[in-house]
Amino acid sequence: MDKPIHLELLINAERRPASDGARSEIRSPHDARVVATVPRATLTDLDAAVKSAHAAFKSWSALTSYEREKIIRKATAYVRTKADEIGRLMALEQGKPLAQSVSEIGGSCETIDYYAAEGVRIEGWTNPPEDKAYRSTVTYQPVGVCGLITPWNYPVSLLSWKLGPALATGCTVVVKPTTVTPLSPLAFCAALAEGGLPPGVVNCITGSGATLGEALVRHPLVAKIAMTGSTAVGKQILAAAAPYLKKVSLELGGHCPAIVCADADLDLAAKIIAYKGFRNCGQSCSSVNRVYAHASIHDELVAKLRAIAEKMTMGDGLTDPKVDLGPMATADGVETAHAHVTDAVQHGATLVCGGRKPDGEAFSKGNYYRPTILTGCTQAMRVMQEETFAAVVPFAKFETLDEAIALANDTAYGLVAYLFAKDYATITRASESLEAGTVCVNHGAVNTNYAPYAGWKESGYGVELSRRAVFEYLKPKHIKIAL
Numbered sequence: 001m002d003k004p005i006h007l008e009l010l011i012n013a014e015r016r017p018a019s020d021g022a023r024s025e026i027r028s029p030h031d032a033r034v035v036a037t038v039p040r041a042t043l044t045d046l047d048a049a050v051k052s053a054h055a056a057f058k059s060w061s062a063l064t065s066y067e068r069e070k071i072i073r074k075a076t077a078y079v080r081t082k083a084d085e086i087g088r089l090m091a092l093e094q095g096k097p098l099a100q101s102v103s104e105i106g107g108s109c110e111t112i113d114y115y116a117a118e119g120v121r122i123e124g125w126t127n128p129p130e131d132k133a134y135r136s137t138v139t140y141q142p143v144g145v146c147g148l149i150t151p152w153n154y155p156v157s158l159l160s161w162k163l164g165p166a167l168a169t170g171c172t173v174v175v176k177p178t179t180v181t182p183l184s185p186l187a188f189c190a191a192l193a194e195g196g197l198p199p200g201v202v203n204c205i206t207g208s209g210a211t212l213g214e215a216l217v218r219h220p221l222v223a224k225i226a227m228t229g230s231t232a233v234g235k236q237i238l239a240a241a242a243p244y245l246k247k248v249s250l251e252l253g254g255h256c257p258a259i260v261c262a263d264a265d266l267d268l269a270a271k272i273i274a275y276k277g278f279r280n281c282g283q284s285c286s287s288v289n290r291v292y293a294h295a296s297i298h299d300e301l302v303a304k305l306r307a308i309a310e311k312m313t314m315g316d317g318l319t320d321p322k323v324d325l326g327p328m329a330t331a332d333g334v335e336t337a338h339a340h341v342t343d344a345v346q347h348g349a350t351l352v353c354g355g356r357k358p359d360g361e362a363f364s365k366g367n368y369y370r371p372t373i374l375t376g377c378t379q380a381m382r383v384m385q386e387e388t389f390a391a392v393v394p395f396a397k398f399e400t401l402d403e404a405i406a407l408a409n410d411t412a413y414g415l416v417a418y419l420f421a422k423d424y425a426t427i428t429r430a431s432e433s434l435e436a437g438t439v440c441v442n443h444g445a446v447n448t449n450y451a452p453y454a455g456w457k458e459s460g461y462g463v464e465l466s467r468r469a470v471f472e473y474l475k476p477k478h479i480k481i482a483l
Helices: 043-062 065-081 083-094 098-119 157-169 183-194 209-218 231-244 266-282 298-311 331-346 401-408 424-433 467-473
Strands: 009-011 014-016 023-027 034-039 125-127 134-142 145-150 172-177 202-204 222-228 247-251 256-260 288-294 350-353 372-375 392-398 416-420 438-441 474-482
Touching: 009 043, 009 183, 034 083, 034 183, 043 134, 043 145, 043 172, 043 202, 043 209, 065 083, 065 098, 065 157, 065 183, 083 098, 083 183, 098 157, 098 183, 098 467, 145 157, 145 209, 157 172, 157 183, 157 222, 157 467, 172 183, 172 209, 183 202, 209 222, 209 231, 222 231, 222 467, 231 247, 247 467, 256 266, 256 401, 266 288, 266 298, 266 392, 266 416, 288 298, 288 401, 298 350, 298 372, 298 392, 331 350, 331 372, 331 392, 392 401, 401 424, 416 424, 424 438, 467 474
Parallel strands: 145 172, 145 222, 172 202, 222 247, 256 288, 256 416, 288 392, 372 392, 416 438
Antiparallel strands: 009 014, 009 202, 023 034, 125 134, 134 474, 350 372
């Protein structure tokens, strides 16, 4: 058995323990053994990280966008050489299969590079003044120190969505990863610093979210907060930031519907629903959380999805890097999945497959839960209203498109919706009527660097991804000169 890994805080390009020496254990979701320890940062450590970022901001923001792009690209090139090492930490702490974890590191570098290139394209403008004695120009400047609070399901990818525009615009950052998966974000940030980012530009602290998160929001030198997490926590952050009138962007929960029409390609629909419903054990804000299938194709679609689900392999993604599914990140996630499935069955749903741990001693200690399909679900069931965040796909039938759209929109969330159909009029009407920031028609490629990822209703506040995200980290300035 490998000895536990010990990582340290990253403050001003230095790795250091917590000021009081306290540490937290990280346990494997595969077998619950202690695999690592990280510092439990104090408020003193947080203050040091913020002051480090604040000191670095003056020189980092003074560089041209072209100079920053060159430095950032050099840093990400170095991080790519560490992808296997950082990916292994992610698989160890989160349960994601190693191949997927390593891929996430590469994709995160691509996102940061995308924003480094966008930084040189930030445009101001000149206004025609009311009098020729005036000159009027508008420019943008970085907001300052940014606090980045990140989740455990995609611990590096969702960090890169924030790091990319922050660094490109000239901001400096303090990263606060979740206590569930602190290893890979710490290692990723450290690799960026080793790769050439100046001291203090990226800092990373680990510890209690309740203590450090709130202090980060309230710190007087922090100008902006960006967070991915639950809607409940997002509301708390917004309330805490409100007295200080800080910029805030939030990517929050989802309860994403998929509508499968009578003319849909069912093989494609089953493949995409399996990918978006089961991948990463359903631990994604954009997972397919509920399926509305036309009554005429419902049973055939369920059978196709079941065939895929029952062939999916499960296991420790470190020993078998290409296994389809590893364990869920937390035991709480398994409990929630089981509670939602139990509630659905008690209220009349049929359990088609899954609904339990896989058999065998290899799975006995881990947070495993088989891919699960339910049919006969209604809007009254918890699984159709609450974000399960597990590999559970519930089905309901519909007869008319209007009925399906109404059911899909019957939620407080509005992150992503999926639609499977061939008729163009149906596609147009449904995609324009679905209340979601992203609508995927006949595919599951939700997140792209070039398009905005915006949560409607209670799924978000502000925008991530696309060139528009850079403006979340900028403030406009109008300069009017009397000649």
